[in-house]
Amino acid sequence: MDVRSRGSVNRIKKCAFDLLSIGDMSDDENSWDLMGKDLRLKSMFLYCDFSQVISNAPEEQKKTLSDLANRLFHYMEELDHAVKIRSIPLTQNRYNEAAHVLQEVMAIML
Template structure:
């Protein structure tokens, strides 16, 4: 497979996963029963795993050292906030989840904005 095509596919999946995570806000900021909290936590972990794989590919195939460093920094920041969000969901504290989700969502938007131009390259 052509490297450019693979990179565009990764960026497309990153955008798709980001949209899925960003659409979870309503589910995360309401009081849920124990089973739903666990389901949402697992769903977040799965989406973060897919993002990790595609971001690793994007970073590895980026020829510009400065862009690689920028995307790596943004990705690390995002995954830090996702870990905090996972912990908050596990604690089932709606107020903490709201704050952690806001941080993760903001970080994810920055990350997608940095990665998006690579789809056109």
């Protein structure tokens, strides 16, 4: 693995760790805005870094990594939507779904 890909793997793990560390939601305007901005920013980093890792991965790993990335971004979009509509129950549900995939990401990015 080249230096660039290692940097991408480290950023993926950092973003996944940060997202897994999100605490309880409070129902105030600043919390919703901050969470939404943080999700979108981390999604952008994850997208760029996953693209880098997949591009440089051996051919036999590309499909697995692509499938994992696609599932992650699906759940991240669902979570972002829940945050935009400011529903605590839906946000918690979508967060739990995304957290399962984030744990898979952490496990595969060793």
